[in-house]
Amino acid sequence: MTPGGPAPVPRAGAGGPVLAVVGATGAAGAVMLEILSQHADIWGEIRLVASARSAGRRLAVRGEECEVLALREEVFDGVDIALFDVPEEVAARWVPVAAAKGVVCVDNSGAFRRDPEVPLVVPEVNADAVRTRPRGIVASPNCATLSMVVALGALHEAFVLRELSLSSYQAASGLGRAGLSALREQLAAVVADPDLGTRSGDVRRAVGGAGPFPAPLALNVVPWAGTPEADGWSSEELTVREQTRRVLGLPELPVAVTCVRVPVLTAHSLAVHARFEREVTVARAHEVLAGAPGVVLVDSPADGEFPTPADAVGTDPAWVGRVRRSLDDASALEFFVCGDNLRKGAALNAVQIAELVAGERTAP
Amino acid sequence: MTPGGPAPVPRAGAGGPVLAVVGATGAAGAVMLEILSQHADIWGEIRLVASARSAGRRLAVRGEECEVLALREEVFDGVDIALFDVPEEVAARWVPVAAAKGVVCVDNSGAFRRDPEVPLVVPEVNADAVRTRPRGIVASPNCATLSMVVALGALHEAFVLRELSLSSYQAASGLGRAGLSALREQLAAVVADPDLGTRSGDVRRAVGGAGPFPAPLALNVVPWAGTPEADGWSSEELTVREQTRRVLGLPELPVAVTCVRVPVLTAHSLAVHARFEREVTVARAHEVLAGAPGVVLVDSPADGEFPTPADAVGTDPAWVGRVRRSLDDASALEFFVCGDNLRKGAALNAVQIAELVAGERTAP
Numbered sequence: 001m002t003p004g005g006p007a008p009v010p011r012a013g014a015g016g017p018v019l020a021v022v023g024a025t026g027a028a029g030a031v032m033l034e035i036l037s038q039h040a041d042i043w044g045e046i047r048l049v050a051s052a053r054s055a056g057r058r059l060a061v062r063g064e065e066c067e068v069l070a071l072r073e074e075v076f077d078g079v080d081i082a083l084f085d086v087p088e089e090v091a092a093r094w095v096p097v098a099a100a101k102g103v104v105c106v107d108n109s110g111a112f113r114r115d116p117e118v119p120l121v122v123p124e125v126n127a128d129a130v131r132t133r134p135r136g137i138v139a140s141p142n143c144a145t146l147s148m149v150v151a152l153g154a155l156h157e158a159f160v161l162r163e164l165s166l167s168s169y170q171a172a173s174g175l176g177r178a179g180l181s182a183l184r185e186q187l188a189a190v191v192a193d194p195d196l197g198t199r200s201g202d203v204r205r206a207v208g209g210a211g212p213f214p215a216p217l218a219l220n221v222v223p224w225a226g227t228p229e230a231d232g233w234s235s236e237e238l239t240v241r242e243q244t245r246r247v248l249g250l251p252e253l254p255v256a257v258t259c260v261r262v263p264v265l266t267a268h269s270l271a272v273h274a275r276f277e278r279e280v281t282v283a284r285a286h287e288v289l290a291g292a293p294g295v296v297l298v299d300s301p302a303d304g305e306f307p308t309p310a311d312a313v314g315t316d317p318a319w320v321g322r323v324r325r326s327l328d329d330a331s332a333l334e335f336f337v338c339g340d341n342l343r344k345g346a347a348l349n350a351v352q353i354a355e356l357v358a359g360e361r362t363a364p
Numbered sequence: 365m366t367p368g369g370p371a372p373v374p375r376a377g378a379g380g381p382v383l384a385v386v387g388a389t390g391a392a393g394a395v396m397l398e399i400l401s402q403h404a405d406i407w408g409e410i411r412l413v414a415s416a417r418s419a420g421r422r423l424a425v426r427g428e429e430c431e432v433l434a435l436r437e438e439v440f441d442g443v444d445i446a447l448f449d450v451p452e453e454v455a456a457r458w459v460p461v462a463a464a465k466g467v468v469c470v471d472n473s474g475a476f477r478r479d480p481e482v483p484l485v486v487p488e489v490n491a492d493a494v495r496t497r498p499r500g501i502v503a504s505p506n507c508a509t510l511s512m513v514v515a516l517g518a519l520h521e522a523f524v525l526r527e528l529s530l531s532s533y534q535a536a537s538g539l540g541r542a543g544l545s546a547l548r549e550q551l552a553a554v555v556a557d558p559d560l561g562t563r564s565g566d567v568r569r570a571v572g573g574a575g576p577f578p579a580p581l582a583l584n585v586v587p588w589a590g591t592p593e594a595d596g597w598s599s600e601e602l603t604v605r606e607q608t609r610r611v612l613g614l615p616e617l618p619v620a621v622t623c624v625r626v627p628v629l630t631a632h633s634l635a636v637h638a639r640f641e642r643e644v645t646v647a648r649a650h651e652v653l654a655g656a657p658g659v660v661l662v663d664s665p666a667d668g669e670f671p672t673p674a675d676a677v678g679t680d681p682a683w684v685g686r687v688r689r690s691l692d693d694a695s696a697l698e699f700f701v702c703g704d705n706l707r708k709g710a711a712l713n714a715v716q717i718a719e720l721v722a723g724e725r726t727a728p
């Protein structure tokens with residue numbers, strides 16, 4: 001089952017706006033090229049950019065081979081919209097360069113997400129925010145926030161959100177290509193020996209270095225993502241908290257988050273405990289979720305139907321299920337949500353934003 | 365030995381009480397034999413019991429080979445205490461048979477955990493409860509509850525618990541030998557193909573049957589454990605809720621639980637959001653946890669120190685870390701806890717209970 005699975009659409013973009021994809025060779029970038037090839041083709045030109053290491057490589061987009069250019073100021077000449085899928089420090093340096101040339105920049109990194117002059121946009125939830133971008137920059141929320149906030153936005157509209165407690169189950173590719181290859185290597189190392197995973201530290205010794213993770217991920221879960229912040233919090237946890245508040249427009253919302261990495265290649269999951277102002281019922285929540293754009297409801301556990309990352313990977317929507325009303329509070333819901341961190345969590349959301357911006361030119 | 369009655373007389377010719385381990389060949393049973401071999405040897409005889417399939421097998425305990433007996437009424441002749449590590453339906457049938465013969469039964473299954481006449485005991489938290497056992501039966505809580513409740517018991521004593529929201533990261537061996545071998549087989553099947561885990565359903569197709577899990581566990585997380593109960597809840601979720609309340613002696617405690625299986629062989633983890641009556645500080649919580657029996661505090665994330673199942677597996681204590689005070693509520697804490705579901709989560713807790721019962725004879 002691939003709900004919302006994309007169908008290829010004919011090419012019609014000659015004369016349309018010029019799009020640059022910066023970081024086209026990365027984990028998120030590769031998915032972006034796939035999505036651009038599947039969506040309605042509104043682009044006059046798509047220009048692929050990465051580091052000097054990748055210059056001259058040829059990648060397919062919209063059924064054509066396209067040469068990768070090394071990132072420098074000139075690549076933005078004539079560009080209308082640029083999508084940035086590069087490390088935070090690269091975005092911090094280069095997004096303003098492109099913006100200064102009049103390019104509308106959509107950034108997938110953390111570089112601008114806290115800037116009050118940069119809207120943080122999830123089209124299903126706050127599409128209008130894209131129009132006010134004094135710096136010419138729009139940010140896409142981090143991958144752990146994205147699928148969850150799509151579902152939560154719909155529930156908030158129906159029931160009015162009051163408090164959140166979240167635990168994440170985040171995939172290796174949240175750390176890009178390095179995360180993917182490290183998990184694959186670790187799994188290969190542990191699978192050979194059936195005794196591994198039964199003694200303290202044996203997995204640590206077998207996999208050697210943990211790669212980009214702060215502890216081995218194969219046969220393990222790692223309750224840490226990002227860098228240390230004050231009072232024991234991780235940057236990822238504070239990010240999920242802040243961005244959920246910003247996207248929902250609830251700057252005071254109490255949000256408690258624990259971010260945990262799990263041995264899944266791609267697709268993040270979250271267990272959500274949400275308290276609302278209004279009373280909730282599972283039936284009404286199902287109705288709301290089933291009608292919400294960007295959400296697919298998968299909630300019949302007795303038939304083995306619940307969202308899993310292995311089903312959500314490679315698909316567009318937020319998969320939501322395990323919807324239960326709290327047994328102690330008629331205004332609280334539990335649910336579980338899975339979404340592809342490289343698609344909706346990164347590439348898809350940025351492409352949707354670019355399409356919104358491109359649409360402004362033709363809109364009344 | 366009469367339940368609640370006078371202390372039994374030691375077996376003639378043996379130095380201490382006679383212990384039966386029923387289910388000695390299983391995942392929890394094997395760990396029990398290991399623990400009995402490591403603890404102070406207070407037992408006059410240890411009798412190993414399993415199904416007729418295993419009769420005649422020889423297993424090592426206390427450095428001696430011991431023959432496995434097929435379960436029938438006669439194996440309880442002369443037994444003082446019996447530890448049951450068998451499927452629920454086997455326990456439901458055979459525990460009363462042994463209890464009727466005067467054997468104190470310690471059950472690790474779900475068969476008696478809801479019986480108000482059967483104490484549910486975690487020695488670090490409610491050791492005294494073991495003394496009142498009108499049916500001659502003592503139950504050990506389920507593995508997802510155990511390590512968490514050890515940490516929570518200490519925090520409750522210091523701060524007075526008011527509300528809980530929990531998400532679990534449960535290992536395959538929670539489903540016994542069948543869970544362990546299914547996860548190993550699934551991992552072997554997916555590791556061969558580096559493309560798996562990138563397309564919806566590809567892992568499902570590659571692993572074939574999911575084994576005892578309701579969906580494949582390799583490269584996946586499965587938000588379901590147990591059997592369906594009313595209103596979308598799983599039996600595992602209701603069990604964690606009820607048993608936490610019972611062990612802590614807080615029958616009205618609001619508890620919201622989401623149980624999720626992860627591709628870890630052994631050692632369960634939980635992300636806990638706990639609200640207390642009193643104000644908390646991380647420093648004070650650290651102090652409480654560092655001094656709590658059965659807890660090891662591992663909380664220095666900047667140095668890569670936090671609890672993980674790969675470190676907790678094969679060890680006795682609850683590993684607790686990632687302790688943070690809620691940013692919105694000075695009376696709430698977040699923490700992460702890992703514990704070996706086969707040791708503290710099953711075998712160790714039951715052995716500790718048996719040792720308490722054995723100690724009653726010598727106590728004043």
Ligand SMILES: NC(=O)c1ccc[n+]([C@@H]2O[C@H](COP(=O)([O-])OP(=O)(O)OC[C@H]3O[C@@H](n4cnc5c(N)ncnc54)[C@H](OP(=O)(O)O)[C@@H]3O)[C@@H](O)[C@H]2O)c1
Nearest residue numbers: 023025026027028050051054085086109143174176177346
């Ligand atoms: N992975 C996710 O789930 C996810 C989700 C949301 C947001 N993001 C964000 O998206 C960004 C990219 O993530 P990713 O996972 O795709 O990372 P990745 O797989 O490591 O790819 C990094 C990309 O950035 C390019 N790059 C690196 N240094 C560069 C430089 N100095 N100049 C130009 N290009 C450079 C790389 O080009 P070369 O191939 O030439 O090195 C590559 O295309 C990050 O900011 C990340 O936080 C990721």
Ligand SMILES: NC(=O)c1ccc[n+]([C@@H]2O[C@H](COP(=O)([O-])OP(=O)(O)OC[C@H]3O[C@@H](n4cnc5c(N)ncnc54)[C@H](OP(=O)(O)O)[C@@H]3O)[C@@H](O)[C@H]2O)c1
Nearest residue numbers: 387389390391392414415418449450473507538540541710
């Ligand atoms: N695994 C955990 O994390 C965990 C934690 C807490 C509690 N528990 C509970 O502990 C119990 C055992 O779990 P496990 O994981 O060890 O299961 P397991 O690995 O499947 O082992 C089952 C054991 O029960 C025996 N058995 C099965 N049917 C029997 C019968 N008709 N008569 C006599 N013995 C029989 C088996 O003997 P044969 O080898 O002869 O078949 C084996 O020794 C279950 O109730 C489980 O819920 C498990």
